Amino acid sequence: MANRSLRAPKGTFDLLPPHSEAVLAVREAMGEQVRLAGYGYIETPAFEDTALFVRGVGASTDVVTKEMYSFTSKGGDELTLRPEGTASVMRAVLEAGLANGPLPLKLWYSGSFYRYERPQAGRYRHFSQVGAEALGSNDPALDAELIITAVDIYRSLGLRQVRLLLNSLGDGTDRPAYRDALVTFLDALDLDEATRARARINPLRVLDDKRESVQQQLVDAPLMPDFLSSPNREHYDTVRMLLADAGVSWEEAPRLVRGLDYYTRTAFEFVHDGLGAQSAIGGGGRYDGLAESLGGPSVPAVGWALGVDRTLLAMQAEDVVMAGAASVDVFAVPIGAAAARKAFAIVLELRRAGVRADLAVDGRGLKGAMKAADRSGAALTVVIGDRDLEQQQAQVKTMSTGDQIAVPLDRVVDDVLTALSRAASGGNKQ
Numbered sequence: 425m426a427n428r429s430l431r432a433p434k435g436t437f438d439l440l441p442p443h444s445e446a447v448l449a450v451r452e453a454m455g456e457q458v459r460l461a462g463y464g465y466i467e468t469p470a471f472e473d474t475a476l477f478v479r480g481v482g483a484s485t486d487v488v489t490k491e492m493y494s495f496t497s498k499g500g501d502e503l504t505l506r507p508e509g510t511a512s513v514m515r516a517v518l519e520a521g522l523a524n525g526p527l528p529l530k531l532w533y534s535g536s537f538y539r540y541e542r543p544q545a546g547r548y549r550h551f552s553q554v555g556a557e558a559l560g561s562n563d564p565a566l567d568a569e570l571i572i573t574a575v576d577i578y579r580s581l582g583l584r585q586v587r588l589l590l591n592s593l594g595d596g597t598d599r600p601a602y603r604d605a606l607v608t609f610l611d612a613l614d615l616d617e618a619t620r621a622r623a624r625i626n627p628l629r630v631l632d633d634k635r636e637s638v639q640q641q642l643v644d645a646p647l648m649p650d651f652l653s654s655p656n657r658e659h660y661d662t663v664r665m666l667l668a669d670a671g672v673s674w675e676e677a678p679r680l681v682r683g684l685d686y687y688t689r690t691a692f693e694f695v696h697d698g699l700g701a702q703s704a705i706g707g708g709g710r711y712d713g714l715a716e717s718l719g720g721p722s723v724p725a726v727g728w729a730l731g732v733d734r735t736l737l738a739m740q741a742e743d744v745v746m747a748g749a750a751s752v753d754v755f756a757v758p759i760g761a762a763a764a765r766k767a768f769a770i771v772l773e774l775r776r777a778g779v780r781a782d783l784a785v786d787g788r789g790l791k792g793a794m795k796a797a798d799r800s801g802a803a804l805t806v807v808i809g810d811r812d813l814e815q816q817q818a819q820v821k822t823m824s825t826g827d828q829i830a831v832p833l834d835r836v837v838d839d840v841l842t843a844l845s846r847a848a849s850g851g852n853k854q
């Protein structure tokens with residue numbers, strides 16, 4: 425077979441500059457807000473025992489039945505690339521015995537996740553999430569805190585068209601009665617055999633069926649909020665009170681069921697209407713029973729994950745531009761080998777002084793090197809030509825004005841530092 429050039433696997437993509445800078449900036453903005461709320465950083469492995477997700481996420485979910493990248497290791501272990509982060513965080517917390525220490529534990533993470541989904545705009549097989557989880561507390565203040573933090577993240581990124589969908593899914597105390605009512609209702613409908621089978625395993629998921637023919641029949645379906653026990657209603661009311669106090673608006677979404685089985689009580693999703701079918705840019709909720717389904721003690725918890733890729737698509741849809749970080753502040757343009765050696769030293773010294781600096785390489789001529797300087801976004805260019813070198817000087821050019829001044833070589837670094845700090849403090853005079 426002829427040698428074919430290799431490509432990134434289907435449903436994956438490379439992040440390349442300058443777009444990759446925007447991705448980093450979004451992750452950093454997300455991390456900054458969660459740190460403000462006292463969340464500490466956690467990192468877990470990119471693969472786990474398959475059983476973690478089967479038990480944690482739920483054996484009948486699409487994620488587990490259709491979307492996992494599972495494999496047997498050379499040593500015979502059954503492993504899976506993580507499709508989500510919550511089960512891993514809970515596993516790590518239980519394993520380290522942190523649930524026995526001071527609570528709540530507030531943790532956040534940022535990383536890659538893997539789902540074998542049908543790729544389309546905004547839906548990838550390898551994607552990026554930032555997540556936050558508060559473990560070891562029933563307090564609705566944590567549900568509200570997390571939701572508000574996500575709202576603040578989207579705001580800080582300049583997004584204005586994010587809608588918050590909110591529901592309460594109840595728990596073991598009230599969901600069985602709801603489930604029975606829903607099963608009775610679904611039994612009387614005209615559904616195909618596959619949907620009926622789904623209804624038997626997880627009737628709530630039928631509410632999420634996107635087909636018009638199904639949705640039409642669900643108009644009068646019983647809804648979970650009408651079945652909430654009084655403690656669960658009170659919990660939900662407090663979450664909503666705190667959101668209202670914080671000026672956060674939401675839409676009641678009594679049919680919102682999430683795609684993962686561990687949710688109890690508060691469940692929410694952030695959607696953006698500029699994204700077409702894959703409109704969920706983040707989601708989460710409470711998962712008070714997850715620790716027990718992993719064989720641990722009771723550790724009530726709540727959290728969310730925000731999709732970094734979809735958040736960027738939402739920003740593009742709203743024409744929000746991240747303050748385009750120029751790649752460097754200073755660019756050196758040496759003409760000739762001797763100047764190149766001098767420029768190399770100056771650039772190193774600037775970098776060591778904390779200035780982002782770069783230089784033209786490959787012995788490029790003045791014209792090509794100045795083009796590279798332009799492209800770099802540098803505020804200042806240091807040109808060292810043959811004659812400059814004879815006179816032990818360099819030309820320092822301010823790119824925005826085109827002004828150029830000759831500076832003795834042994835003062836270039838100091839002068840550049842002064843000019844940059846003047847520019848940073850708002851002055852623009854040399």
Ligand code: HAM
Binds near residue numbers: 555
């Ligand atoms: P999730 O709703 O499955 O929740 O995913 C969260 C977000 O990740 C989605 O809203 C979406 O933005 C993004 N996402 C999911 N799948 C893809 C994909 N194939 N391509 C691109 N983006 C995607 C969870 O993962 C839960 N662990 C959230 C959570 C944390 N619940 C409690 N704590």
